Amino acid sequence: MSTLQVSIYRYNPETDSAPYMQEFQVDTQGRDLMVLDVLHLMKEQDSGLAFRRSCREGVCGSDGMNMNGKNGLGCITPLSEVVKGNKLVLRPLPGLPVIRDLVVDMGLFYKQYERIQPYLQNSNPAPAIERLQSPEDRDKLDGLYECILCACCSTSCPSFWWNPDKFVGPAGLLQAYRFLADSRDTATAERLAELEDPFSVFRCRGIMNCVAVCPKGLNPTRAIGKIREMLLANAT
Amino acid sequence: MVTNITSFGRSGLSDWLIQRASAIILALYTLFIVAYLLFNPDLDYATWHGLFAQTWMRIFSLLAFVSLAAHAWIGLWTVTTDYLKATAIRVGVQTFIILAIFVFLVWGIQVLWGA
Numbered sequence: 001m002s003t004l005q006v007s008i009y010r011y012n013p014e015t016d017s018a019p020y021m022q023e024f025q026v027d028t029q030g031r032d033l034m035v036l037d038v039l040h041l042m043k044e045q046d047s048g049l050a051f052r053r054s055c056r057e058g059v060c061g062s063d064g065m066n067m068n069g070k071n072g073l074g075c076i077t078p079l080s081e082v083v084k085g086n087k088l089v090l091r092p093l094p095g096l097p098v099i100r101d102l103v104v105d106m107g108l109f110y111k112q113y114e115r116i117q118p119y120l121q122n123s124n125p126a127p128a129i130e131r132l133q134s135p136e137d138r139d140k141l142d143g144l145y146e147c148i149l150c151a152c153c154s155t156s157c158p159s160f161w162w163n164p165d166k167f168v169g170p171a172g173l174l175q176a177y178r179f180l181a182d183s184r185d186t187a188t189a190e191r192l193a194e195l196e197d198p199f200s201v202f203r204c205r206g207i208m209n210c211v212a213v214c215p216k217g218l219n220p221t222r223a224i225g226k227i228r229e230m231l232l233a234n235a236t
Numbered sequence: 237m238v239t240n241i242t243s244f245g246r247s248g249l250s251d252w253l254i255q256r257a258s259a260i261i262l263a264l265y266t267l268f269i270v271a272y273l274l275f276n277p278d279l280d281y282a283t284w285h286g287l288f289a290q291t292w293m294r295i296f297s298l299l300a301f302v303s304l305a306a307h308a309w310i311g312l313w314t315v316t317t318d319y320l321k322a323t324a325i326r327v328g329v330q331t332f333i334i335l336a337i338f339v340f341l342v343w344g345i346q347v348l349w350g351a
Contacts, residue, residue: 162318166238199238202248203314231249 002030004083006038007089008049010029010088011098019098021089022046035067035082035090039102051102059213061150061164065102066091071152071213093155095164108164108169109151116168116176121187137183144178144223146216147171153210153220155196159203166199170210173201177223178231189234196231240317242330244310255310258303265300293348294348301344 004026005068011019024042033041036053043049051074054060058076067082068089082088096104122131154160154169168176176195179185195201201224210220244251276283287293312333320326 159318194237196246196247196249197238198240198243198251198314199317200248204253228249228252232253235249236253 002028004079004087004088005029005086006042006088006090008042008047008089008101009098010101012048012050012100032078032080034073034134035065035079038061038079038088039063039074039090050100061148064093064150064152064155064215066094066095070088071156073152073215076215082236091114093151095150095155095161104155106151109149109154109169112154112164112168112172113149113175114209115200116172116179117187117191118175118179120179120182120185121190122184123186131184133183140181140183141178143218144174144181145167147174147178147218148216152213152215153218156213157204158207158209159205163199163203167203168195168200170204171225173204173227174218174220174223176201177227180227189231192227192231192234195227196235201227201231240248242327243313244306251310254306258307261299262307265296265303268296288348297348298345300350301341305341308337309334 006024006026007021009019009025010022012017024045026038026041026045028041034056036056036107039049039051039053043051051065052062053075054062056063056075058073061073063074064071067077068072068084068087070082071093073083074090079088089101092098092102092104096106096108101107108219149171151171153174154171156166157167157170159167160169176191180188180191185191187211204221204224206224211218211222214220240246245254261274273279288297313330315336316326316333320329
């Protein structure tokens, strides 16, 4: 069968009173296309269809979306991985306000990212050339720095759905730990003090949806556990 | 830092630690009671009364009651802040829960020492 049945979330706040699902028939010519390729074929049928994309190879993190119920990047998700019974259901990332079709307002997501101060802070005088780090200390950043901020994890997290203004969310916390674990950062105590309230970190209930959906194979739950350990070591 | 004044310890870290410590105490208490009932199949009032008359059992029971009260408050407070978005309803439900927990705690102590 080369005709794929696609059901996609449509919403244009300027013309639609409510969101609706639109059906598309897409001729894949029997190829195992990426979901993003299918979206491009759909856009040929309806040029008004809106979605974000940029690098189309899983690096920029623009095309995070919900495919058959699971968040992921459309550009690196082959149809064979998500399509069940020749049917594909595409929705925007859950929990964020929809601007149009698959395009969501990432404002809250970025606000939480900004809150954890995602940049190196060092109060010591800068050395002549660079701040050195041992290979062992550098290894501690593996599995943390690779995040592309696609928001697949945070928007699959119920704690983030219910409290996106207070809970930092898995993506932000992975980056929070990336700077807590960095041997060159000297703001550890200040960073920890910002995180010990009942919401920022502790709203995580460890259900690991973030780990299940991360297109880069990262583990925010483990990073959150490490932040808890640091908070506990610091405060007891 | 998110400010909150109705959580148990005013700190996520403290609540998290108390939640885990109280869970261990409650698990031990439950295991003990279940094991006691299994090892005393023909339990009568006198034996049961004798168990709760001992000081160590009263300490263990009171510890379990206090743990249950703290555990319930931390857990239910989390549920109310997740799902109840209207402030008046949330504060109302939180007040009801804390009152109920207080009543049950005092009642439990009375049962423990009253007999």
